[in-house]
Amino acid sequence: MLSYLRNPILIFSLLLAIFLPMVGRAAMSSTNYQIRFDSVGVGGSETSSSSTYKVRDSLEFIQGSASSSSYRVDQGYRGGVYDPVVHFNVISQNIASQVAATAITSTSVTVTVTTGYATGDYIVVIANEGLTQVAAMGRITSVAGSIINVDFFRYSASIPTIDGSNDYVYELTGSSVPLSSLSPTTVSMGIIGWEVAADVPTGYRVYVMENQDFLLSGGSNFINDVEDGAVTAEQEEYGGMSSDTSLSASTFDTVDTAFTPNLQQVASRSQSTLKARDFLTLKAAAAVTTINGAYSHTLTVVFVGNY
Numbered sequence: 001m002l003s004y005l006r007n008p009i010l011i012f013s014l015l016l017a018i019f020l021p022m023v024g025r026a027a028m029s030s031t032n033y034q035i036r037f038d039s040v041g042v043g044g045s046e047t048s049s050s051s052t053y054k055v056r057d058s059l060e061f062i063q064g065s066a067s068s069s070s071y072r073v074d075q076g077y078r079g080g081v082y083d084p085v086v087h088f089n090v091i092s093q094n095i096a097s098q099v100a101a102t103a104i105t106s107t108s109v110t111v112t113v114t115t116g117y118a119t120g121d122y123i124v125v126i127a128n129e130g131l132t133q134v135a136a137m138g139r140i141t142s143v144a145g146s147i148i149n150v151d152f153f154r155y156s157a158s159i160p161t162i163d164g165s166n167d168y169v170y171e172l173t174g175s176s177v178p179l180s181s182l183s184p185t186t187v188s189m190g191i192i193g194w195e196v197a198a199d200v201p202t203g204y205r206v207y208v209m210e211n212q213d214f215l216l217s218g219g220s221n222f223i224n225d226v227e228d229g230a231v232t233a234e235q236e237e238y239g240g241m242s243s244d245t246s247l248s249a250s251t252f253d254t255v256d257t258a259f260t261p262n263l264q265q266v267a268s269r270s271q272s273t274l275k276a277r278d279f280l281t282l283k284a285a286a287a288v289t290t291i292n293g294a295y296s297h298t299l300t301v302v303f304v305g306n307y
């Protein structure tokens with residue numbers, strides 16, 4: 001008898017690691033630069049304070065500083081006080097937001113419908129959706145007609161080739177990924193993405209762990225972890241692969257790798273970075289002997305600065 005999984009659902013928790021209390025107010029930035037202060041006249045652009053925050057104002061052009069054991073005042077143009085900052089945002093593929101993609105450039109993707117897509121949203125472009133799909137993650141800077149513009153795309157080996165056939169765009173907004181309608185004839189795919197701004201000179205690492213060793217249903221039925229480096233149809237396997245192709249501490253960069261209850265590296269950088277992105281592509285397949293049910297587990301994604 002042919003058995004199949006109707007609605008396996010993967011649930012992951014989103015953990016962001018560190019917010020230092022004094023956040024640098026970047027006036028202008030991109031992936032490779034940041035100008036912290038761009039007010040050069042008398043007075044600063046930040047003029048407010050309350051019980052929970054403070055800002056630094058430039059009051060006059062008298063340069064210099066004064067201090068005691070309990071305070072320090074920098075006069076004149078602000079002295080460029082170093083405010084380390086870390087921001088970590090984890091988001092997942094929103095299946096319901098699917099729209100067809102018809103063309104792509106290095107900073108835009110053309111779609112059939114833009115309803116629901118807005119500036120600031122994270123998206124993933126998927127070419128030839130399925131086992132051999134190629135994905136890219138971006139953040140929307142504007143929507144013009146049928147064109148969604150992004151700041152840049154993060155992808156693994158190459159940007160997706162979009163020809164309008166089986167090519168899609170999704171919002172990255174959720175905290176769970178439904179790997180629905182598993183059957184022995186297909187491999188179900190899902191994307192978990194994240195963005196890191198880490199003002200840490202020696203960089204950071206991102207890890208993932210699961211709350212239990214398997215996708216479980218009913219407490220005893222489970223989907224096997226992938227063990228041969230490739231999730232394929234008709235074999236009961238589950239695992240993932242990262243867009244980061246240069247991992248030193250795991251195989252998530254080169255082959256489909258099983259999740260475990262231990263922390264495993266899925267991304268890293270070796271320098272300060274803004275807007276660094278990566279994503280995990282989840283893959284699940286069933287065998288004809290797999291017991292029908294709703295399977296789930298929780299993945300936790302962890303940022304660690306190289307402090």
Ligand SMILES: [Ca+2]
Nearest residue numbers: 128163165167
């Ligand atoms: Ca295609």
Ligand SMILES: [Ca+2]
Nearest residue numbers: 213225259260
């Ligand atoms: Ca496992």
